[in-house]
Amino acid sequence: GEDVEQSLFLSVREGDSSVINCTYTDSSSTYLYWYKQEPGAGLQLLTYIFSNMDMKQDQRLTVLLNKKDKHLSLRIADTQTGDSAIYFCAESPFSGGYNKLIFGAGTRLAVHP
Amino acid sequence: KAGVTQTPRYLIKTRGQQVTLSCSPISGHRSVSWYQQTPGQGLQFLFEYFSETQRNKGNFPGRFSGRQFSNSRSEMNVSTLELGDSALYLCASRQGVDEQFFGPGTRLTVL
Numbered sequence: 643g644e645d646v647e648q649s650l651f652l653s654v655r656e657g658d659s660s661v662i663n664c665t666y667t668d669s670s671s672t673y674l675y676w677y678k679q680e681p682g683a684g685l686q687l688l689t690y691i692f693s694n695m696d697m698k699q700d701q702r703l704t705v706l707l708n709k710k711d712k713h714l715s716l717r718i719a720d721t722q723t724g725d726s727a728i729y730f731c732a733e734s735p736f737s738g739g740y741n742k743l744i745f746g747a748g749t750r751l752a753v754h755p
Numbered sequence: 756k757a758g759v760t761q762t763p764r765y766l767i768k769t770r771g772q773q774v775t776l777s778c779s780p781i782s783g784h785r786s787v788s789w790y791q792q793t794p795g796q797g798l799q800f801l802f803e804y805f806s807e808t809q810r811n812k813g814n815f816p817g818r819f820s821g822r823q824f825s826n827s828r829s830e831m832n833v834s835t836l837e838l839g840d841s842a843l844y845l846c847a848s849r850q851g852v853d854e855q856f857f858g859p860g861t862r863l864t865v866l
Contacts, residue, residue: 673853685857742811745798
């Protein structure tokens, strides 16, 4: 089946690291994505990882993938107030021709001073 | 390159009416997908078009339809609007199989 789960809320102090976790169910998913949504805006692609990779780093962002456990995480280093937003994890299952994204419910990240 | 654009950004309709939303993908992108975002159901896939053909469809009633033109621009139409159709409708475009970029969305309110 197709299902993506995320915790709904995360609160961190400015300057700390944030870790947002996600689990997915479809082992056929080739790409896994992280999107950011700010209030009133669309989705901003932050990063994605190919399923044969374990880790991907892009500036302050680190994605870890445990394919055996179907677990994906996004680490944001040195979290800033501008990082406050909702973060969505998404998978692209083979059954959707890899063109259909299945999203989690989103994790609301609150950054406080 | 310009990003994905969607028009209009906001729309208010009444029950029973129909509505057409427009999406212009990033130049060179031939695949356009549509998603509905609501507080209750989250982000759900509507359909995807590639080279004017619908390639994939989500689990939505037939009132939701779409099309794609030869310049890759896409429209989606919702007929006989219901209160539950109030949502943010997002369009996404992609060129290859990896990156998928979203537009700012059209906020539809049905009264």
